[in-house]
Amino acid sequence: MGVVYIGDRAAGKTHLAMELTNPNYQFVNTTNLDYEVLKASLYNEDYGGTKPTDAAQPAYDYYLEINVKLPTGIKQIKVDWIDTPGEIWRKSWQTGNPNQWQSFLKKVQVSEGIVLVMSPYREIIKPDVGDIDDFITRHQWCTRFARWVKFFQQDCPRARHILLCLNKADLIKGTNLTEEAQKLCYYPDGSRMNWQSRHMHVLNRYFRLVEPQIKAINQSTSGLSVRCFITSVYNRQLLELPWIYLGSYI
Numbered sequence: 001m002g003v004v005y006i007g008d009r010a011a012g013k014t015h016l017a018m019e020l021t022n023p024n025y026q027f028v029n030t031t032n033l034d035y036e037v038l039k040a041s042l043y044n045e046d047y048g049g050t051k052p053t054d055a056a057q058p059a060y061d062y063y064l065e066i067n068v069k070l071p072t073g074i075k076q077i078k079v080d081w082i083d084t085p086g087e088i089w090r091k092s093w094q095t096g097n098p099n100q101w102q103s104f105l106k107k108v109q110v111s112e113g114i115v116l117v118m119s120p121y122r123e124i125i126k127p128d129v130g131d132i133d134d135f136i137t138r139h140q141w142c143t144r145f146a147r148w149v150k151f152f153q154q155d156c157p158r159a160r161h162i163l164l165c166l167n168k169a170d171l172i173k174g175t176n177l178t179e180e181a182q183k184l185c186y187y188p189d190g191s192r193m194n195w196q197s198r199h200m201h202v203l204n205r206y207f208r209l210v211e212p213q214i215k216a217i218n219q220s221t222s223g224l225s226v227r228c229f230i231t232s233v234y235n236r237q238l239l240e241l242p243w244i245y246l247g248s249y250i
């Protein structure tokens with residue numbers, strides 16, 4: 001099964017994927033990539049974050065074997081992790097690099113799982129976070145979302161699962177990440193929230209601005225479901241949820 005990670009510049013694609021290989025895990029782990037090795041190539045210690053993915057490269061291809069511990073046993077997901085630089089979503093990049101853009105589109109077109117990593121918008125960022133200008137405004141965020149929807153509809157014919165991950169949830173005003181994780185986290189015995197309730201909780205709370213569009217896709221395209229998640233590189237439970245979801249449904 002093909003899974004692609006997409007998202008704009010600095011949304012957190014590389015950092016989230018790197019954290020997935022962290023050996024301190026609960027239900028989701030990778031068996032073929034080493035955290036320390038990846039960290040050495042992707043992380044900048046001085047700056048305390050992942051380095052921007054090189055825009056001169058259309059995509060770095062990694063192969064990831066992800067094991068998800070489910071009540072029915074271990075489910076292995078084989079993932080082509082295509083690490084794309086955020087630039088590729090810019091029209092100027094696409095017209096300037098037509099071959100690379102086409103080759104990326106080809107990969108997306110055969111993917112069944114699409115993980116879209118998004119940043120929160122400026123108005124919901126905690127006041128004490130450094131550079132608020134790094135975040136787009138609510139209005140820009142909505143416009144951008146409409147373009148993603150168009151992309152899903154036009155360019156992702158094989159998609160069965162679209163996972164919208166609002167990343168950097170640790171920076172969102174009024175959100176207590178630990179509490180939120182306790183509410184949403186996965187219990188193998190199924191004693192807590194099911195996937196539909198998790199989706200509704202996150203949709204109502206974090207994706208309300210674009211709720212009509214999400215509902216419309218879910219209703220109009222049979223065999224395709226869009227599910228909302230919040231993620232953060234600082235919370236293992238939330239970070240694992242999209243993968244547990246994929247493991248349960250693929």
Ligand SMILES: Nc1nc2c(ncn2[C@@H]2O[C@H](COP(=O)(O)OP(=O)(O)OP(=O)(O)O)[C@@H](O)[C@H]2O)c(=O)[nH]1
Pocket residue numbers: 007008009010011012013014015016048049050051052053054084085086087167168169170171231232233234
């Ligand atoms: N606070 C916080 N910072 C994050 C989180 N995820 C990523 N970051 C930081 O945000 C910055 C961008 O993250 P990347 O993973 O490099 O973003 P990307 O989507 O790969 O960006 P490009 O490769 O430039 O397209 C880095 O400094 C990360 O360390 C998160 O969950 N919380």
Ligand SMILES: [Mg+2]
Pocket residue numbers: 013014015051052053083084085086
């Ligand atoms: Mg990157």
